[in-house]
Amino acid sequence: MGRDFSTSVLGSISIQLSHLISYTPSSSIHQRHNKLKMALHDLILALKNVPVWSVLLIIAPLIWYLLVHGERKRKEKAIRLPPSPPRLPLIGHLHLMIKEPHRTLQRLAQRMGPVIFLQLGGVPAVVVSSPEAAKEVLKTLDVHCCNRPSSPGAEMLTYNYRDIAFSPYSERWRERRKLFISELVGSKRVQSFSHALEEQVEQLIQSLSCLPPSTTEPINLNEKIFTLIDGFIGTVAFGRMSGAKLLKYNMFQQVFSEAMVVLSAFSAQDFFPASPISRWVDRFLGLEARYRAIFSELDAYFETVLSQHLSPGRVQVQSDRDNLVDVLIGLWKGQGKGQAVTKDDLKAIIMDAFIGATSTSSVTLLWAMSEVIKNPRVMSKVQSEIRSSVNGKLRVEVSDTPQFKYLRMVIKETLRLHPPAPFLIPRETTQHVQVLGYDLPPKTRVFVNVWAIGRDPACWKNPEEFYPERFEDADIDFQGTDFELLPFGAGRRICPAIPMGLMNVGFTLASLLHSFDWRLPEGMAPEDVSMEGTGRQIVSRSTPLYLIPSPYISGQTKLY
Numbered sequence: 378m379g380r381d382f383s384t385s386v387l388g389s390i391s392i393q394l395s396h397l398i399s400y401t402p403s404s405s406i407h408q409r410h411n412k413l414k415m416a417l418h419d420l421i422l423a424l425k426n427v428p429v430w431s432v433l434l435i436i437a438p439l440i441w442y443l444l445v446h447g448e449r450k451r452k453e454k455a456i457r458l459p460p461s462p463p464r465l466p467l468i469g470h471l472h473l474m475i476k477e478p479h480r481t482l483q484r485l486a487q488r489m490g491p492v493i494f495l496q497l498g499g500v501p502a503v504v505v506s507s508p509e510a511a512k513e514v515l516k517t518l519d520v521h522c523c524n525r526p527s528s529p530g531a532e533m534l535t536y537n538y539r540d541i542a543f544s545p546y547s548e549r550w551r552e553r554r555k556l557f558i559s560e561l562v563g564s565k566r567v568q569s570f571s572h573a574l575e576e577q578v579e580q581l582i583q584s585l586s587c588l589p590p591s592t593t594e595p596i597n598l599n600e601k602i603f604t605l606i607d608g609f610i611g612t613v614a615f616g617r618m619s620g621a622k623l624l625k626y627n628m629f630q631q632v633f634s635e636a637m638v639v640l641s642a643f644s645a646q647d648f649f650p651a652s653p654i655s656r657w658v659d660r661f662l663g664l665e666a667r668y669r670a671i672f673s674e675l676d677a678y679f680e681t682v683l684s685q686h687l688s689p690g691r692v693q694v695q696s697d698r699d700n701l702v703d704v705l706i707g708l709w710k711g712q713g714k715g716q717a718v719t720k721d722d723l724k725a726i727i728m729d730a731f732i733g734a735t736s737t738s739s740v741t742l743l744w745a746m747s748e749v750i751k752n753p754r755v756m757s758k759v760q761s762e763i764r765s766s767v768n769g770k771l772r773v774e775v776s777d778t779p780q781f782k783y784l785r786m787v788i789k790e791t792l793r794l795h796p797p798a799p800f801l802i803p804r805e806t807t808q809h810v811q812v813l814g815y816d817l818p819p820k821t822r823v824f825v826n827v828w829a830i831g832r833d834p835a836c837w838k839n840p841e842e843f844y845p846e847r848f849e850d851a852d853i854d855f856q857g858t859d860f861e862l863l864p865f866g867a868g869r870r871i872c873p874a875i876p877m878g879l880m881n882v883g884f885t886l887a888s889l890l891h892s893f894d895w896r897l898p899e900g901m902a903p904e905d906v907s908m909e910g911t912g913r914q915i916v917s918r919s920t921p922l923y924l925i926p927s928p929y930i931s932g933q934t935k936l937y
């Protein structure tokens with residue numbers, strides 16, 4: 378009955394509206410006037426029979442939109458906003474953020490300039506796409522642009538922003554970040570984790586070496602690399618515990634890719650934070666329930682891991698001593714350097730370490746292998762460097778990697794073309810700022826399109842070409858001081874784990890290239906390797922990479 382009623386109300390209103398719409402300029406003035414009067418009269422009569430609540434329900438969102446839109450228009454006139462492409466009603470430019478937004482916004486920047494204003498639903502945003510604009514945001518104005526926008530998904534998964542990556546800019550964030558660097562990912566700690574990485578790489582080499590030498594069966598490198606990074610993170614974070622087996626998932630990666638869905642901030646509440654309706658929309662679409670389910674699963678997981686670590690009967694082997702959970706438990710239990718760490722802080726920090734380490738490292742490794750297989754010249758040059766440097770040794774060791782100069786250029790070139798986080802992690806202005814002369818109001822979301830900057834022809838010769846030698850004479854590094862190469866970001870929010878990220882990628886890549894020769898599946902040419910990416914926050918290969926490894930034989934010595 379309710380449905381019949383609302384159908385008839387909507388029907389009646391739409392008939393009146395269609396009368397209004399049929400008010401065409403081709404009729405005579407008198408006719409048009411009469412038609413308009415009649416339509417309005419009919420509309421009022423129709424509305425008289427309709428309960429007030431249903432009219433309000435229909436027109437409230439419209440009024441809300443007109444008010445917000447009107448207010449925004451008024452404010453926009455008073456300041457000089459960056460240029461902005463045409464927007465759609467209500468959603469503004471949200472449609473530009475759906476498929477490969479880094480590419481869409483690169484094209485827009487080529488047309489409209491390096492600073493573009495976007496209206497993402499109810500949220501003002503700016504995209505910067507040149508080194509100069511990035512320098513302003515990440516260096517000159519860093520202190521006013523280094524907040525993180527709030528997001529219901531991140532809030533839930535980070536135990537109310539007790540982590541580092543999604544935490545607002547504050548004294549608490551600063552302390553936790555210091556602790557993260559000194560206790561978990563600083564160079565000293567990374568060295569002590571290197572044995573765990575060597576162990577995992579050895580397992581991978583052994584598993585690939587079991588394949589018959591004349592095999593023509595390609596392996597799925599995505600699976601192999603995910604398993605490797607998974608094992609490394611599992612050991613480093615939890616020690617020798619059967620961590621992932623505690624969950625319904627087979628791998629940590631699966632758990633954390635679920636978490637990435639929550640953290641990629643694409644809900645109605647993310648883009649219409651001021652509207653009371655957005656919460657209902659998220660509920661209606663089942664997003665809130667999904668977030669809650671992922672959170673409870675992760676939380677239960679962390680609880681089990683913690684209780685196993687705290688169990689009095691736990692036997693700890695020597696090489697287990699340095700795992701992240703034990704270090705954090707030490708701080709939590711007051712054995713640290715004075716910072717108070719709560720149990721929730723601890724869980725949120727583990728979450729950051731996992732998400733930061735797993736997705737970025739494996740994605741980068743796969744892009745690097747894709748590029749070298751597409752470029753046989755680079756493959757053979759980097760293999761000769763590694764093989765001649767280790768001088769007949771059976772295996773590469775983590776300590777060998779600093780001498781591989783060309784390998785470092787290959788990694789830089791990979792990160793230039795394929796930064797895993799093409800927009801970094803979104804930031805937010807805390808006050809009114811000016812970027813290249815344009816005004817950005819407080820609470821403007823800031824996206825730095827480092828993907829577009831890495832391919833900007835104004836900075837890079839033949840930007841689409843994979844050519845590691847471009848770094849031979851150029852003194853450009855990715856530590857956040859050269860704004861044309863920003864895969865780790867820059868400023869206060871720069872990735873705090875660059876040494877660990879580079880160790881994961883550099884050592885694993887060196888080992889794979891040292892111990893095996895690689896070729897494409899039968900009948901496939903280098904140009905057939907797809908380089909299409911997928912993902913909003915982290916962009917990975919959209920299809921798995923299939924390759925055939927053959928163990929490398931040095932002289933007569935097979936390297937396994």
Ligand code: HEM
Pocket residue numbers: 541542543554562729730731733734735737738741797798801802803864865866867869870871872873874875877878879882
């Ligand atoms: C190839 C490897 C990696 C890449 C390319 C990478 C990239 C990034 C980027 C682009 C950011 C955002 C910077 C910004 O907003 O300006 C970031 C932040 C962060 N990364 Fe990494 N990362 C890598 C490895 C890691 C690893 C191994 C960990 C942890 C073990 C980690 C933990 C973090 C954390 C905690 C933050 C947040 C920093 C903050 O907001 O203060 N990352 N990373």
